[in-house]
Amino acid sequence: MKIRNGFVSNSSSSSFCIVGVCFDEDNETMLKNILSIVSLDLEQLVEKFSAAGCECDIDRKSMTKKEWSFCPVCQKQLFKEVDKYQMNAEIAKKFRELDLTFFFDGYEYYLGQDIGEDNIRIEMEKMETTTNKLVELLGKGTVVRLHHGEYEY
Numbered sequence: 001m002k003i004r005n006g007f008v009s010n011s012s013s014s015s016f017c018i019v020g021v022c023f024d025e026d027n028e029t030m031l032k033n034i035l036s037i038v039s040l041d042l043e044q045l046v047e048k049f050s051a052a053g054c055e056c057d058i059d060r061k062s063m064t065k066k067e068w069s070f071c072p073v074c075q076k077q078l079f080k081e082v083d084k085y086q087m088n089a090e091i092a093k094k095f096r097e098l099d100l101t102f103f104f105d106g107y108e109y110y111l112g113q114d115i116g117e118d119n120i121r122i123e124m125e126k127m128e129t130t131t132n133k134l135v136e137l138l139g140k141g142t143v144v145r146l147h148h149g150e151y152e153y
């Protein structure tokens with residue numbers, strides 16, 4: 001959990017409490033592992049949720065993001081950034097089918113069971129079930145903790 005400093009006047013914040021695993025947004029290996037549980041592929045998701053920045057008729061597939069930032073024809077930005085909000089919503093939808101919460105707080109990903117306000121009466125038994133489920137899905141060394149924090153939206 002990271003605490004965000006500063007204050008943005010026109011945004012709201014919400015607190016969350018999740019029993020589960022947490023990993024940094026840069027941890028691509030972990031993200032790929034987690035996506036494979038619900039048969040999702042990171043490259044496909046990134047492609048689906050990043051639209052081209054310009055609309056020139058050029059062979060985009062042969063241009064990788066690292067090599068080409070700007071369109072050789074119109075000089076506009078060639079690739080738009082990935083719409084992470086939409087991408088994460090699609091991932092979360094898949095995990096809801098497994099009765100798991102997938103969540104991004106702006107810095108880190110979480111996968112587990114939401115025991116926030118709506119689910120405050122969750123039983124210890126359910127926390128144990130969630131722990132067992134995550135260990136089964138992610139392997140023996142999986143560390144399941146109680147994560148609490150706030151995010152802005």
Ligand SMILES: [Zn+2]
Nearest residue numbers: 054056071074
């Ligand atoms: Zn262009």
